[in-house]
Amino acid sequence: MSARLVRLVGRGFLHALLVVVALVWLVPTFGLFLTSLRTVKDNNSGGWWTVFAKPAQLTLDNYANLVKNDTILDGFVNTVLIAVPSTLLVVTIAALAAYAFAWLEFPGRDWLFLGVVGMLVVPVQIGLIPLAELFGKIGIMGSVVGVVLFHVAFGLPFAIFLLRNFFAAIPASLLEAARIDGGRDWTIFFRVILPLGLPAIASLGIFQFLWVWNDLLIALIFADRDSQPLTVALQQQTRSFGSSVDVISAGSFLSLIVPLAVFFGFQRYFVQGVLAGSVK
Structure with missing residues (x-):
């Protein structure tokens, strides 16, 4: 029973560590995506993480202009x-x-x-x-x-x-x-x-x-x-x-x-x- 509990705890810790590593690895890509949804003015005034406080910054104008x-x-x-x-x-x-x-x-x-x-x-x-x-x-x-x-x-x-x-x-x-x-x-x-x-x-x-x-x-x-x-x-x-x-x-x-x-x-x-x- 104790050996099984140790295996479960160790496996859970490993999975949690892999999830954290994956999230950290995806932060630049996620930041790039949010940056692409903000105007030049918003990007120059603050980082992409400010979009969580001001969701109204999100827009598809950049992709419309890209076309x-x-x-x-x-x-x-x-x-x-x-x-x-x-x-x-x-x-x-x-x-x-x-x-x-x-x-x-x-x-x-x-x-x-x-x-x-x-x-x-x-x-x-x-x-x-x-x-x-x-x-x-x-x-x-x-x-x-x-x-x-x-x-x-x-x-x-x-x-x-x-x-x-x-x-x-x-x-x-x-x-x-x-x-x-x-x-x-x-x-x-x-x-x-x-x-x-x-x-x-x-x-x-x-x-x-x-x-x-x-x-x-x-x-x-x-x-x-x-x-x-x-x-x-x-x-x-x-x-x-x-x-x-x-x-x-x-x-x-x-x-x-x-x-x-x-x-x-x-x-x-x-x-x-x-x-x-x-x-x-």
Whole structure:
């Protein structure tokens, strides 16, 4: 009885501690949301917590004005045009390459995979100047295509490494049974590998999408005014923070909605991918 009571008390304390940590972690996001619902005058006169004493401060005018802001809207559209192709290309190419490295025999396979692993340690900053010069010569510097290609190039090494290790853990008997039934490599890939590897692929897709969606460094260098994403558009507004706090707060909260929707939409696959291989 005493041992059971100790376990209950300890578990309750742990749960209470986790709730407190979660609430503290969510305070900045909650503060950003309340700030986006207040006017510039109210934000300059006091902190967002004053809304609890004066609920009349809350208004949707900031979001109504945001819809009319061409810079923010164009940045949001450009972010979608950059994040979606970058994610789909990385996931598609990495899945095909990972299957080849895991289950196909060809000369130099291990050395090629070692080269892919070696590219994981290459910092992004090293490729900025050479790729900027290359993109300028072929005429895609400052375009959405250039930003997408950069994200794809630097996202593939980790993606291939992650999926290859997951695909290699699939029982070989399943692939042998598929080959006995007359299945070729493409059939095995689509009918066996993809369904079994869906958790890892979904996890990779979430990570890649979040990395590209929140990117600022690559967008500042490789995107011009017509192709700049939302992060750059918001960063430019910080030059006049006091007068643009309504645009920054509402735009920043808008930029949070899509990644959260993607994460919660694929949360089930994400959890499966994280736990994959932890038990047998």
